[in-house]
Amino acid sequence: MTRLMMTVNGELRAVEAPPMTRLLDVLRLYLGLTGTKEGCGEGECGACSVIVNGLLVNSCLIPVGQVAGATICTVEGLGTPEQMHPIQASFLKHGGAQCGICTPGMMMAAVHLLEREPHPSLVQIQEALAGNLCRCTGYQKIFDAVRLAYAAGGEE
Amino acid sequence: MRADATEYELVSPGTLDGVLALLAEAPGMWTPMAGGTELMVQFGAGRLRARRLVNIFGLAELGGISVGAETIRIGAGVTYTELRQSPVIQAELPLLARAASWTGSIANQNRGTLGGNLVNGSPAADSPPALLAYEAEVVLVSRAGGERRVPYAAFHTGYKRTVLAAEELVLAVEVPRRQWTHGYLRKVGARQAQAISKVALGAVARCVEGRVEEARLGLASVAEAPFRCVATETALAGKRLGPELVEEARAALEGEIAPLDDIRSTARYRRQVAGNLLEEFLRQIMAAEGGMNDGA
Numbered sequence: 001m002t003r004l005m006m007t008v009n010g011e012l013r014a015v016e017a018p019p020m021t022r023l024l025d026v027l028r029l030y031l032g033l034t035g036t037k038e039g040c041g042e043g044e045c046g047a048c049s050v051i052v053n054g055l056l057v058n059s060c061l062i063p064v065g066q067v068a069g070a071t072i073c074t075v076e077g078l079g080t081p082e083q084m085h086p087i088q089a090s091f092l093k094h095g096g097a098q099c100g101i102c103t104p105g106m107m108m109a110a111v112h113l114l115e116r117e118p119h120p121s122l123v124q125i126q127e128a129l130a131g132n133l134c135r136c137t138g139y140q141k142i143f144d145a146v147r148l149a150y151a152a153g154g155e156e
Numbered sequence: 157m158r159a160d161a162t163e164y165e166l167v168s169p170g171t172l173d174g175v176l177a178l179l180a181e182a183p184g185m186w187t188p189m190a191g192g193t194e195l196m197v198q199f200g201a202g203r204l205r206a207r208r209l210v211n212i213f214g215l216a217e218l219g220g221i222s223v224g225a226e227t228i229r230i231g232a233g234v235t236y237t238e239l240r241q242s243p244v245i246q247a248e249l250p251l252l253a254r255a256a257s258w259t260g261s262i263a264n265q266n267r268g269t270l271g272g273n274l275v276n277g278s279p280a281a282d283s284p285p286a287l288l289a290y291e292a293e294v295v296l297v298s299r300a301g302g303e304r305r306v307p308y309a310a311f312h313t314g315y316k317r318t319v320l321a322a323e324e325l326v327l328a329v330e331v332p333r334r335q336w337t338h339g340y341l342r343k344v345g346a347r348q349a350q351a352i353s354k355v356a357l358g359a360v361a362r363c364v365e366g367r368v369e370e371a372r373l374g375l376a377s378v379a380e381a382p383f384r385c386v387a388t389e390t391a392l393a394g395k396r397l398g399p400e401l402v403e404e405a406r407a408a409l410e411g412e413i414a415p416l417d418d419i420r421s422t423a424r425y426r427r428q429v430a431g432n433l434l435e436e437f438l439r440q441i442m443a444a445e446g447g448m449n450d451g452a
């Protein structure tokens with residue numbers, strides 16, 4: 001067992017877990033943050049994407065022992081139903097979610113892109129989201145939601 | 157079967173000395189783990205044999221890209237994201253910057269490291285063709301032996317086997333700052349994005365007045381390990397560019413590679429495509445050198 005501290009969505013949290021426990025499991029099972037999903041469990045699908053120290057990562061491939069002291073943002077940290085993050089509002093407005101399993105990861109990948117490039121081209125969006133698979137294949141509306149997240153009035 | 161985390165150890169000494177001391181105490185007992193993009197996949201599937209892992213991700217001594225008078229030194233812990241975003245790598249080692257940009261997804265590029273890519277030893281890895289073409293050297297370090305250097309072309313000794321000793325760590329990769337007039341990197345996979353290569357070629361050449369003075373060629377996925385095509389380089393050296401040289405070089409390449417049939421492709425396809433990539437490189441040179449392309 002290792003006891004470590006990390007800042008999750010702005011709150012300092014203590015976790016006591018075997019250090020090889022996947023960050024994904026720490027978030028979901030230890031901290032109850034079930035917005036982060038498990039898809040493939042092998043770094044191919046991006047459903048478990050979170051942001052660690054400002055960088056997008058697959059939380060299924062990170063042992064918690066590697067993120068002691070880290071700052072972590074999950075989908076729960078983006079916004080609330082009352083005060084949505086622009087990407088959440090845009091996914092809602094443009095139909096970016098179907099079954100919803102990929103949605104949290106898609107939004108984390110989108111936020112990672114938008115923080116660097118608020119007005120990305122379609123090619124930039126496609127590359128940024130290439131590690132996130134949508135089993136409903138609703139990619140076009142997801143691309144629209146990302147492209148229009150910071151557009152004036154949310155329209156073209 | 158899902159792995160049980162309680163059956164594994166992971167320690168974080170926090171310094172290079174601490175890691176090397178651990179490796180030296182009981183060689184073979186500890187397995188270094190950097191970004192985890194390979195080992196954590198095995199762990200998740202319940203296939204990770206190593207039970208004691210030592211965390212090397214983010215170690216300061218393994219980080220950084222520095223430019224010397226004659227070489228560029230890349231810390232083994234440098235990630236693909238750092239490689240592709242580095243102005244120095246983009247300007248002086250553009251093939252490596254491109255290879256980094258097409259290795260996996262952004263999330264994996266944020267974690268995967270150059271050293272990890274080499275130690276994992278996959279014949280299909282993305283950075284080796286560029287490193288072979290650029291004649292990289294690998295700097296290894298251990299507590300007892302200090303640093304030693306190995307040409308990257310001699311680093312792999314077989315399928316997923318390397319010269320790295322159990323108490324050693326890859327410290328850095330050094331690439332000589334040479335002047336090449338032409339460069340080429342192309343990966344052929346099942347699709348454009350995030351596919352593991354069926355064949356990939358990295359190549360550089362220095363040409364003067366329609367003649368190849370020197371060329372360096374590295375291929376992925378055509379042998380048990382990343383492969384530098386020395387016989388083909390020799391066949392090209394000092395020769396006048398033209399359709400005859402294309403044929404000679406293809407013959408030399410097909411004579412020195414021994415690709416395998418596996419789940420991703422066949423030996424026959426790989427042999428054909430490796431030759432096609434080489435031909436494409438040579439024809440690009442001829443087109444750039446002006447009016448030498450015979451139109452084929």
